[in-house]
């Protein structure tokens with residue numbers, strides 16, 4: 541049962557966000573500092589909050605899901621650090637702060653991303669080691685970790701990133717655009733929700749409904765990001781805008797125009813909400829989050 545708000549889950553996450561980074565030797569303190577810099581730079585924490593909420597929605601305890609929620613945020617943060625590098629999107633502003641490589645240089649920023657990714661896997665594996673004598677608890681943790689690793693992996697986020705890089709300055713079909721958006725962005729949102737559901741020992745029906753919600757929310761998230769890159773406020777967003785057009789990126793507004801992109805965003809938001817309609821009194825957080833995203837662009 542979800543009985544906390546988005547802000548309360550975020551506060552719980554923030555309180556523990558550094559707990560699962562291993563104690564680092566003084567000789568590699570620069571690595572720790574650069575990882576910490578981006579982790580504490582002020583992300584919205586949407587993916588880990590979704591994970592914690594999905595866990596409680598299905599009957600689990602958010603506190604027990606923290607290693608997985610933090611792992612999710614470590615992976616997401618690594619992907620942003622790498623995406624901002626000069627060899628990728630070459631961005632100088634992220635979460636309202638100079639990007640990691642602007643502060644620490646390209647080599648350290650690359651390693652900060654690598655370190656965060658490794659810390660994510662270590663956090664989940666270390667937690668699993670604690671449950672060898674409880675097969676049911678171990679099973680849900682192994683399943684949750686698999687959801688996360690798969691969403692972040694070479695058929696998920698990394699596949700989306702390579703397709704995105706290769707689509708730059710080229711004509712992009714609608715089919716390819718959907719592939720990029722689903723893999724690069726939606727898969728991490730789907731994996732957050734599914735991992736949380738697994739940790740809460742979900743029923744098949746709950747998993748199915750939550751998955752449909754997350755598929756629609758994930759795509760809506762990227763369509764919203766595309767629209768904000770055209771008409772968003774740089775100060776409010778904490779990152780540079782106009783980058784997609786300048787880099788000839790494949791985006792919804794570029795292929796469909798702004799009006800049609802906004803119509804699509806509304807359609808996806810409604811479909812996300814509809815997927816959880818039968819849980820009306822327990823799904824408020826999910827519904828509000830979908831609506832909050834859609835209203836960011838209106």
Ligand code: GRG
Nearest residue numbers: 583584585586619620622623635698701725765
């Ligand atoms: C480098 C393997 C690799 C992947 C990078 C995340 C990503 C893939 C690219 C970032 C490009 C981008 C802006 C995608 C749009 C969706 C997205 C991931 C936005 C950032 O997520 P938010 O808004 O960020 O949740 P905060 O900072 O709040 O965590």
